[in-house]
Amino acid sequence: MEIDGGTGLLYLLCRHIRRTPSKVQVQKWGNSLALRIPKPFAQDAAVKEGTVVEVSVSKGKLVVAPIRKKKMTLKQLLTKVHRGNLHGEIDSGLTVGREVW
Numbered sequence: 139m140e141i142d143g144g145t146g147l148l149y150l151l152c153r154h155i156r157r158t159p160s161k162v163q164v165q166k167w168g169n170s171l172a173l174r175i176p177k178p179f180a181q182d183a184a185v186k187e188g189t190v191v192e193v194s195v196s197k198g199k200l201v202v203a204p205i206r207k208k209k210m211t212l213k214q215l216l217t218k219v220h221r222g223n224l225h226g227e228i229d230s231g232l233t234v235g236r237e238v239w
Contacts, residue, residue: 160179164171175185183204185191190205 160176162173162176164173166172175183180186185204191202192205194201
């Protein structure tokens with residue numbers, strides 16, 4: 139997304155070739171400003187309600203990018219396990235069916 143410094147209009151830009159820039163109006167929301175992201179742009183950017191985005195300014199342009207959660211590998215997750223947080227076996231009770239253990 140970028141904001142045109144001369145007119146104050148917000149242009150939503152998408153990297154997808156079939157999308158053309160779209161104009162939306164910035165609106166007041168409490169003491170802040172807000173804008174609505176058209177559905178096709180939200181879909182292309184994989185943004186939905188509740189998505190956390192990073193807002194910054196680059197060369198006078200407003201830039202909004204979704205923050206993607208980094209997927210961790212099993213090895214990375216296991217580095218957090220140590221003697222202090224490792225628990226013992228847990229008894230789940232008597233057998234109910236044909237369990238064998």
